[in-house]
Each structure stands twice: as structure tokens, then as C-alpha cells.
Amino acid sequence: MAIRVMVADDHPIVREGLRSLIARQPDLLWVGEAADGRALIDAVQQHAPDVVLLDLRMPNGGGLAALRHGSALPTRWIVLSSYADTEQVLAAVEAGAHGYLVKGSDYRSILDAIRAVASGERVLSPGLVGTLFDTLARQAEARIARESGLDSSALHVLTAIAEGATSVEIGERLHMSEATVKRHIQEIVDCLGVRNRTQAVAEALRRGWIT
Secondary structure, eight states: OOEEEEEEOSOHHHHHHHHHHHHTOTTEEEEEEESSHHHHHHHHHHHOOSEEEEOSOOSTTHHHHHHHHHTTSSOEEEEEESOOOHHHHHHHHHHTOSEEEETTOOHHHHHHHHHHHHTTOOEEOHHHHHHHHHHHHHHHHHHHHHHHOOOHHHHHHHHHHHTTOOHHHHHHHHTOOHHHHHHHHHHHHHHHTOSSHHHHHHHHHHHTSOO
């Protein structure tokens, strides 16, 4: 059975190009299009597509509002956007997107994404993966810093301790004096309410501060 595809974008040339592309695929079926968020929800309810390709920046609510409204439907959603910043990607995923591609992706990538998402997978433009992981890592470090009260230097020391590094090795790795390393270790021990660095690692693992 062909995968039913709908496209939502306020630029007619984009819709026309995707319509032409999808029409040439024997396993894909074009079932409709929309130029704004409100029309998209109506069209999805009317045509029941398996996959929707949508832009986030559209009139009348836009793609993000449509995602939130339609996330409970069996339809699966792929964002196709000019915006590649991490905040937009995370907002789209939180709203219910199953994939995120940047405009400029080659046609083969778009077709592969439609098929992958229709089969239950999630997709992300390769160029976004590193940026997204870096952002998530920074967010995790900020959360741990808030919970622990430790600064980033102490957290780096804690990670190095968990990896089995000695105080001298930690100092060389982090460009700190041995005295500074020992001061951070004492801060960590006091913060976690333990007796030594071994117990500190165990407690930090339990709290999810290190993995």
C-alpha cells in the first residue's frame, strides 16, 4: 500500500516541487497540500495522510501549532525548514515531530525520510546531529551544576575521577595545579556527603551526574 503524503508550506514553488517529486514515486501517494497552519489541520483530518512534510513558519498558527494540535493523530510529521538552530529542532520534537530536515536537503534524503518515518523511525538531518548533542550536553551540565552547586571545573574533575585518573593526571589534563585539583576533590566530597573519591564517584553515578 502506498504511503499517503501531504505537504504544508506557504511557498507555492516548494509545494509544486515536492508534489512533482512524490508523484514520480510508485510507493508514495500525494493526497493534498496546505499553505497555512489552520488549513493543514483541516486537510489532515479530511485526507488522513500517513506522513506530513511541513514548514514551521506559516501563516495562521504555523507548523508548530499544527504539530501540537495533530500530535495525537496517527499521522507522522517531518519538519522541512530553513531554520537549523537547535531551539527550533527541540521545539519541533517536543511538539510531536518525528523528523527534522533542513531545506536544501537533496531529494533522495527527503524520500528516504518519508519512508523511514512511515515505518516508525525518526530522522534528523546529519548536519544537525552534532549541534543537537552539544546543546543537550550543555543543558545536562547546567542542570547538574544547579543541582550540585559545583562549578564546571569541579564537574570536569569529577568526570576525570570517574575515569580513574590520579590527581596529577587530572591536573595535567585540565591544566590545573595538583593543589587546585585536591581542592576540587574536597568540594566534591563535601557536596556529596561522602568520605572519599571512590564514594564520590558511586554517589555521583547514583544521582546521574556522571555516566
